[in-house]
Amino acid sequence: MNSTVVTVISVLLTVFFVFASSIKILGWHKYIFETQLEFFKKYGLNRTFMHVVGFVELFGAVALWFPGYIGATGALALLGTSVGAIVCHLYFDTWKDGIPAMVTLALSVVVLYAKYHALLVQSL
Numbered sequence: 001m002n003s004t005v006v007t008v009i010s011v012l013l014t015v016f017f018v019f020a021s022s023i024k025i026l027g028w029h030k031y032i033f034e035t036q037l038e039f040f041k042k043y044g045l046n047r048t049f050m051h052v053v054g055f056v057e058l059f060g061a062v063a064l065w066f067p068g069y070i071g072a073t074g075a076l077a078l079l080g081t082s083v084g085a086i087v088c089h090l091y092f093d094t095w096k097d098g099i100p101a102m103v104t105l106a107l108s109v110v111v112l113y114a115k116y117h118a119l120l121v122q123s124l
Contacts, residue, residue: 001114009107010064010115013078016104017061024054039097043088057081064111069123072116079108 027033040050056077063074082105089098112120 006111006114010111013107014061017057017078021054021057024050042092072119075108075112082108
C-alpha cells in the first residue's frame with residue numbers, strides 16, 4: 001500500500017483519538033463528555049473506566065508514530081478500543097451508534113497491516 005495513504009490514515013486516526021481521548025480524560029467539551037459518560041454508565045462502567053479508555057486511546061494515537069513494536073502496540077491499542085466500542089454499541093445501543101468505531105477499526109487494521117505486518121508475522 002502507498003506510504004502516503006498510510007500516513008494520511010495515521011494522521012486521521014491520531015487526530016480523532018487525541019480529540020476523543022482528551023474529552024474522556026479532561027472533560028473539556030461538556031456536551032460530548034456528558035454523552036460519552038452516559039454511554040459508559042449505560043454499559044455499567046464508571047468515570048474511572050472512561051478515564052482508562054481515554055489514556056489507552058491517547059497512548060495508541062501517540063505510539064502509532066513510533067517504529068517497531070511500540071508503533072504496532074499503538075495500532076493494536078486503537079484497534080482494541082474500537083472493537084470494545086463496537087461490542088458495547090451493538091449490545092446496548094444500535095449498530096448506527098457504532099459506525100465511528102467501525103470506521104476507526106477498519107482504519108486501524110489498514111495501518112497495522114501496512115506498517116507492521118512483517119514485524120508481527122516475524123514475531124510469531
